[in-house]
Amino acid sequence: MSVRVQAEDFDVAAELAAVREAGGGAGGIVTFTGIVRDMAGDRPISSMTLEHYPGMTVRELERIEAEAQDRWPLAASRVIHRYGKLFPGDNIVLVITASAHRQAAFEAAEFLVDWLKTRAPFWKQEATGSGPHWVEAKASDDDAAARWAASPPVARSA
């Protein structure tokens, strides 16, 4: 129920505490933290710059989160995505889902990450020894996102 796009870092513990507070009696909380890697294939990365489409990103994130809320019984959720220049080990993205049903929390978190990767207007440029290059979109990310097109929400007990 909360999305943010920001240049500054986020505090996973503080966000988790807030979701926990908002989630009331939720029995399970799933968190995904995406981190800047230090390698692109076999090339070391010195930094990464995330460009985004400011007018569209929050809007698209809100749409993705609303879709997750529709599909799964979530007590609370949170999506934070950073932009700007980041270094290996830095946080990029945070997704948190809270639900009385643990499988719903897991599925919704995975759905959110998959959709972020294929729908949210962000572009990564990695700086390596051979200069900056734009990261190419992966077919595997499209495949991952496509899983959700047909799959109905599952809500086993937590």
Place this chain on the structure above:
Amino acid sequence: MSVRVQAEDFDVAAELAAVREAGGGAGGIVTFTGIVRDMAGDRPISSMTLEHYPGMTVRELERIEAEAQDRWPLAASRVIHRYGKLFPGDNIVLVITASAHRQAAFEAAEFLVDWLKTRAPFWKQEATGSGPHWVEAKASDDDAAARWAASPPVARSA
């Protein structure tokens, strides 16, 4: 690569930082926090007592974690389970998985939680207005765990 069974609370942020440190270049970290609910069906819970089989629990947790390590390319993982008297909102269990492949991290975390629920020798007794009662195992938990019997590990790119 680390399991603990303890009466005292755990600090999710500190554990996450430790896994992050141990995980090196892992691009994604998935965390599951299980929390004592305030309701059992329609009855409010005043407290819960987790009994366990001390000789067997750590051993079984280590086995479950080793199985996850075998199945998925994990850079680091952590499983912590509490026992003793807990109150609504208290932490019960923490599972953290770090991997270069986000789907591996998600699947391994879900696997660990499913197996904890069906293999780890813990028993919950809830204290409600109508007295203490032992929580019954759920067939849905067996179903959730059974999913992993046949399913090969997937390792799409993170």
Place this chain on the structure above:
Amino acid sequence: MKLLYFAWLREKVGMADEQVPLPAGVTTVAGLLDWLDGRGGGHAAALKDRSAVRVAVNQEYVGPDAAVADGDEVALFPPVTGG
């Protein structure tokens, strides 16, 4: 051998653990459960629904056909509910 009981099995049996010599003729988990059942009282009450009883021998899950020997640690408990 050492017998351990957990959760409602512990409550029904009325103790958390006991030391018993390997009963004559008992070689498997199923045989041990039959012998315990035959002791009546709390033991029989705890073993009334055998499908609700899980067994670990020396801290490993086993089925009814598993062997038991003197010196083993045999734990009886209901299906687990942790996590």
Place this chain on the structure above:
Amino acid sequence: MKLLYFAWLREKVGMADEQVPLPAGVTTVAGLLDWLDGRGGGHAAALKDRSAVRVAVNQEYVGPDAAVADGDEVALFPPVTGG
């Protein structure tokens, strides 16, 4: 209409955004891309592989047949790589 370019499309076009009047005869996204391609230079270079170009009209993803009108904000960018 306002045109926006992101990532390597921005670099190839050589600017982040521009204001253009709706070109005569252009009614769809495909028509707009054809017109931009026809301008040559950076625009043509950016649009060389049309399959690598994603389009949002007024901040909504659209396909090539979507309508464009004067006053629209049309963004061109490669497949996204966030998350």
